[in-house]
Structures are given as C-alpha cells and as structure tokens.
Amino acid sequence: MKGGGNKKCLAYVAIFIVFQIIVITIFALTVLKIKGPKVRFQTVTASNFNSGSPSSPSFSADLVTKFAVKNTNFGHFKYPNSTVSILYDGQVIGSTDVPSQKAKARSTRRTDITISISSDKLTGTTNLTSAINAGVVNLTSESTLKGKVEIMKIIKKNKSGKMSCTMSLNLSTKAVENLMCK
Known part of the structure; x- marks a missing residue:
C-alpha cells in the first residue's frame, strides 16, 4: 500500500510540472x-496655405498632424526626441521634432505636431510645375522612433518603429487627402 501512495504523489508532481511548463x-x-x-x-490637415501661380510654381503650408505611437506590448515604450520629415519627390520640404514620451502598455500615445512645409527647400529639377498645374501635390512622410520597451522593470529591450x-x-480645396500609412 505504501508503494501506491508514492506513485500517486509522483503522478501529481509530474502533472504539476507539465502544467507549469505549459503556463511558462x-x-x-x-x-x-x-x-x-x-x-x-x-x-x-493643412493651415496657413499659400500657393504660387503656374508661372511661379510654389507652395507652403503648416501640416497639423495627430502623430500616434501604438504600443502592443505588455510593458511601456519610452522613446527620446525624434524627427518627422515631409518629402516631395524624395526631397525634404519640412521636418519637426517629436518630443520624447512614453507610450503605456497596450495603448496608443497621440501627440499633436505641426510641420511647416515649403517648396522653397527643393533643389534641382522636379516635376513641381506639372503637379501644381494638375492641382495636386503628392507628399510622403518618414520617421523612425527608437526607444526601449520595459516589462515589469526587469526586461528591457531596444525596439524601433518606422x-x-x-x-x-x-x-484647390487646400486640404490633405488620401492619407495612407504603412
């Protein structure tokens, strides 16, 4: 009878160990x-919008943005100052700083940012004249946030988001349209 109790105890210990391995x-x-x-x-959105004429093609505006950092981790993401750039035809026409902040665990941190853009910053030949004549200027934006994810104040990993x-x-409408981010 004593041997049966030991086998039962070993079976419980084995089940407990398997359960712990699954949980971990x-x-x-x-x-x-x-x-x-x-x-x-x-x-x-665009504000303070100015555009030149077809004979003198140019534009300038302030882009008022809602910049969002979505943290899907179970720990917070802390990032230092970064930069957001707006480009036309591959050339930077405006940039601004993103202040250092912390995105809490499993949440989205939203920051209002204003970026002043101007075609005066363009160098070399571009197709700006044809874009202004068409009435639509296509822009791109780029930014990389490098920071650290901290879980339970123990695990710290460097991560970045682009x-x-x-x-x-x-x-003609002085509006920003077709915003698509990847």
Missing part, C-alpha cells in the same frame, strides 16, 4: 514577445 510557455510566447511600436499619422505615409495636398 504561454507566458513567454505572449507577454514576453516584444515588438516594435506602430507609428502613424492618424489625421493631417513610419511611411503618403498623402495628397489638393491645391
């Missing part, structure tokens, strides 16, 4: 799987 594996695959944040423009958005600046 699920924990490691979900909570400890650290990803980079998703960085996007949620909205973009933003690449396209948008169209409609010269």
Whole structure:
C-alpha cells in the first residue's frame, strides 16, 4: 500500500510540472514577445496655405498632424526626441521634432505636431510645375522612433518603429487627402 501512495504523489508532481511548463510557455510566447511600436499619422490637415501661380510654381503650408505611437506590448515604450520629415519627390520640404514620451502598455500615445512645409527647400529639377498645374501635390512622410520597451522593470529591450505615409495636398480645396500609412 505504501508503494501506491508514492506513485500517486509522483503522478501529481509530474502533472504539476507539465502544467507549469505549459503556463511558462504561454507566458513567454505572449507577454514576453516584444515588438516594435506602430507609428502613424492618424489625421493631417493643412493651415496657413499659400500657393504660387503656374508661372511661379510654389507652395507652403503648416501640416497639423495627430502623430500616434501604438504600443502592443505588455510593458511601456519610452522613446527620446525624434524627427518627422515631409518629402516631395524624395526631397525634404519640412521636418519637426517629436518630443520624447512614453507610450503605456497596450495603448496608443497621440501627440499633436505641426510641420511647416515649403517648396522653397527643393533643389534641382522636379516635376513641381506639372503637379501644381494638375492641382495636386503628392507628399510622403518618414520617421523612425527608437526607444526601449520595459516589462515589469526587469526586461528591457531596444525596439524601433518606422513610419511611411503618403498623402495628397489638393491645391484647390487646400486640404490633405488620401492619407495612407504603412
């Protein structure tokens, strides 16, 4: 009878160990799987808009944006100052700083940012004249946020999120249209 009790105890210990391995594996695959944040423009509007004439093609505006950092991790993502750039035809026509902040665990941090853009910053030959004559100027935006994800004040990992958005600046309505971020 004594041997049967030992076998039962060993069976319980084995079941407990298997259960703990399953719990630890699920924990490691979900909570400890650290990803980079998703960085996007949620909205973009134009203010202080000015455009030149077809004989003197130019434009300038202030782009008022809602910059979003979506943190899908179970720990917070802290990032230092970064830069957002607006480009036309591959050339930077405006940039601004994104202040250092912290995106809490499993949440989205939204920041209002204003970026002044001007075609005066363009160098070399571009197709700006044809874009202004068509009434639509296609813009892109780029940014990289490098920061650190901290889980339970123990695990710290460097991660980064990249933003690449396209948008169209409609010269007749003075509005930003077709905002698409990846």
